[in-house]
Amino acid sequence: MIEVKDLTVRIGGSTIIRGISFKVPDGSVFALVGPNGAGKTTTLKAVMGLLRHGGSVLLDGEDLSALGPSERAARGIGYAPEDRRPFPSPTVEENSNLPVASLGISRKRVEEVLELIPAPKGLLKRPAYALSGGQQKLVALARALVVGRRAILLDELFEGLSPKMRDDLSIVIKQVVGQ
Numbered sequence: 001m002i003e004v005k006d007l008t009v010r011i012g013g014s015t016i017i018r019g020i021s022f023k024v025p026d027g028s029v030f031a032l033v034g035p036n037g038a039g040k041t042t043t044l045k046a047v048m049g050l051l052r053h054g055g056s057v058l059l060d061g062e063d064l065s066a067l068g069p070s071e072r073a074a075r076g077i078g079y080a081p082e083d084r085r086p087f088p089s090p091t092v093e094e095n096s097n098l099p100v101a102s103l104g105i106s107r108k109r110v111e112e113v114l115e116l117i118p119a120p121k122g123l124l125k126r127p128a129y130a131l132s133g134g135q136q137k138l139v140a141l142a143r144a145l146v147v148g149r150r151a152i153l154l155d156e157l158f159e160g161l162s163p164k165m166r167d168d169l170s171i172v173i174k175q176v177v178g179q
């Protein structure tokens with residue numbers, strides 16, 4: 001379970017997030033909904049440790065608040081940012097395998113994820129820069145799923161994807177959550 005307690009984020013002297021709290025139990029999908037500029041992306045970045053924050057972020061009771069993003073990733077939190085594209089030069093396969101070396105994740109996990117997301121599998125040998133925007137988004141999702149064994153943070157997952165792909169990915173997310 002992820003528990004966010006009294007989260008506060010200040011950027012450049014402005015308070016962007018002021019004391020929000022929520023819990024995301026295991027096996028559930030939790031959506032942050034709000035108007036443009038409400039602070040959804042900022043909240044996800046803070047939970048991932050990409051922004052300094054007040055309050056606390058707990059994963060199964062462990063306080064992660066003092067940890068940076070790589071340490072939170074190592075604990076099994078995956079993140080697909082809104083604006084993140086895959087690393088451009090490596091192939092899709094190399095992009096998907098990156099966490100294997102840096103976070104000690106098994107290749108089996110990568111293969112399982114690529115089985116779930118059909119599109120990147122057919123593109124494995126292509127350099128990531130040669131993909132469409134939607135395909136790049138899928139590769140970023142694949143990386144988030146590889147890393148996110150305990151929690152997955154998805155920012156605007158469906159943006160730029162076809163209706164069919166949105167439907168397919170909704171099924172994938174339900175499968176992953178049900179595991």
Ligand SMILES: Nc1ncnc2c1ncn2[C@@H]1O[C@H](COP(=O)(O)OP(=O)(O)OP(=O)(O)O)[C@@H](O)[C@H]1O
Nearest residue numbers: 011012014016034035036037038039040041042043
């Ligand atoms: N680096 C920054 N410096 C200053 N202000 C920022 C910075 N990043 C975000 N903000 C401000 O923080 C607020 C929240 O932004 P955020 O991107 O979290 O909103 P959001 O809910 O994800 O919006 P959207 O739905 O438009 O993507 C906005 O008012 C934005 O202008």
